[in-house]
Amino acid sequence: MNTRLRQWLANQKVTSRFHPSWILIAVGASLAIGLLMWLLSESVFRHERPSPAVSVLPASTQRLPASEQQLSPPANDSALPAAEIIRTVRLGRAIFTDTQTYAKAYVGNGLNCVNCHLDAGRKPDSAPLWAAYGLFPMFRDKNHKVNTYEDRLAGCFRFSMNGRAPAYGSKEFVALMSYSYWLASGAPLGTELAGRGYPKLPPPQQEPDLVRGKQIFDTQCAICHGADGQGTRVGTRYAFPPLWGPHSFNAGAGMTQIKNAAGFIKANMPLGQGNTLSDQQAWDVAKYMTSQPRPADPRLGRP
Template sequence: MTRSWMGLVVLSLGMVAAEPPKPVQVPLKAPQEATIPPGPVGEAIRLGQKIFTNTPKYAPAYSGNALSCSSCHLDAGKAPHAAPMVGLWAVFPTYLPRAGRVGTMEDRINGCFLRSMNGKPLPTSSEEMRGLLAYVWWLSRDVPVGAEVVGRGNPPLQALAPADPERGKAIYARACVVCHGEDGQGSADIPPLWGPRSFNLGAGMARTSKAAAFVKANMSGLGGTEPLTAQEAWDVSAYFTHQPRPDFPGKVNDWPRGGKPADSRY
């Protein structure tokens, strides 16, 4: 019996030590508009799509600035390497390090409303929340639970040297000002990068590392400008993320279990 018991222990230890299976990778493929069903479900999906692409217009009671969900989740949440929503339905519930707890899709959506849109949380029973949930569900309908969508998030970006906001200011004038303006306020179609109409200190995009990864993957070389190097993306992000922007009072509750990133603005 002793030998058998020890064998079970060894077997158990071996099972613990084994690496977990890697998730199946699937291509990012958003469903066609024609697949939106008729009836109440389709109406909810279309409402969520409208809120996603023009948040100030379709969720004015909860929007606090000029940004929409699609300001960061490009192409209505369908673009690779721009935090796409395709497949996100199968990811939640998940652990949220900034909150220090397991969170739901509703928690994540409201985190964006509070931080990126400097607004108010959506009531979980509201038509706006139901619409956004329906839209994410529809975008994710063909992605199996547990699968990893290729192009999810922004590829991590390494800089060769510490980010320099002074160099970034010159890069901004060369590569960004044509769209975002000298004052960073953008236009009716271009989101502001700083100031009271932009994201607050608690937003993920306020971190230089997050902004640099997004800029390199999605903004580099636009408008006929030269593509940015990784270092230039870091430098220009260090410049615009440290411009004046709204505070986030709830920041005192962030990272309750530790692990706050070094480039957090607070």
């Protein structure tokens, strides 16, 4: 024991009801109880804390912020700035899942963003937005320049949606960026996260084949996407989106590249039965789909 402490102890009056070392024991005990309580609360309440949207865990274990509560506006007006961002995030989600309604002026086909970015842009291996947001600005070979996130969104409007991009800074772009930002909260910047983009399949063992591809299409895909691949409408809307033809993505879209199509199909199609096709089947049906007619690449006609 150090000498000052010993002196202090010696100076304390020892009575039948009080001994100075009791103070030390009491302090020690409270510290121990405090530590115990803290450990307990850590283990019990940890799972209730908001966790980062994504981590570098394998895609299947990633926890995505999905719940409605997180998106509902605060009840009182004192939280207006918060309400405004929530409204904007919600608009972004609406545009993403129902582009036909909320960004109608910019769409030139029958698709919605969510058709190729499943589960409102959250599903791993389906080019999820939470994995994309933190990777921009990024150099892209497609246009040989550093692309901002808005540039990337513009690309999907122009090619995948066969339309034209909203103005930079427009309410549509701000909303889509806000939604992506919200999905990506907690995710690291500049890191290629598991589940980003579409999976890269190993090269096909046999040359992808149109005849085998058509067979797979007829037996596994036509039931939803239509025997002619042009989708299935209910009223004026597509219940099942067109894979080719005038209302599908155009020839400049990423989905026309067989490697993107094969990866997307392997992981996500037939809907609800992802990863049931073999890699070869995914390559074959992707070959068949990407060989079909569709709107021209706008970079060729209208520069």
